Amino acid sequence: MSPYSAAAYNRHKVYKLLCRAADKDRPCPTNNDIAADAGFNSPATSSRIISDLENAGLIEVRREANGRKIRICDTGQTIATRPHSTPSRLPRFRPKAEEIVELRQDAAERRRTYELEMLREEQRRYALPRMSKPLSDMPA
Structure with a gap:
C-alpha cells in the first residue's frame, strides 16, 4: 500500500x-x-x-x-x-477500449515507479536501514 x-x-x-x-x-x-x-x-x-x-x-x-x-x-x-x-473548449479525446486499458496500465506503472522513487528518496534522506529479510519472513 x-x-x-x-x-x-x-x-x-x-x-x-x-x-x-x-x-x-x-x-x-x-x-x-x-x-x-x-x-x-x-x-x-x-x-x-x-x-x-x-x-x-x-x-x-x-x-x-x-x-x-x-x-x-x-x-x-x-x-x-x-x-x-485557443478556444476555451477543446474537442475531447475519446480513446478506444483497448487504448483505455493500455493507458491505465501505463499510468499504474508510472505511479509504481514514482512511489519507488519517493521511497528511495525517503530512505536516502532519512538513512532508513534496508531490511535484510522481507516482512513476510519475519516471525510474528
Whole structure:
C-alpha cells in the first residue's frame, strides 16, 4: 500500500508542472494544458487542484480578464497566461477500449515507479536501514 494518496500524487504532478513552466520561462499552462500533460480526464480536475494548491499556500493565483498569473511561493517566480488564442473548449479525446486499458496500465506503472522513487528518496534522506529479510519472513 502506498503512503501517498492519488490526490496528493496529482497535486504533486501539477505543482511540478507549474514549477517547470516557471523555470523554463513558459507561459502559464491552461487547465486544458494541465489536464493533457497530467493525464486527467477533465480540465475541471486541473482547476480543482490549482485551488487546492492555492489553499495550501504553495501558490498564489491572481485571476485577470485575459487569464491568470500564478506565483510559486517557494521560489517567488511568476508565470502568466498567454493571450487567449485557443478556444476555451477543446474537442475531447475519446480513446478506444483497448487504448483505455493500455493507458491505465501505463499510468499504474508510472505511479509504481514514482512511489519507488519517493521511497528511495525517503530512505536516502532519512538513512532508513534496508531490511535484510522481507516482512513476510519475519516471525510474528
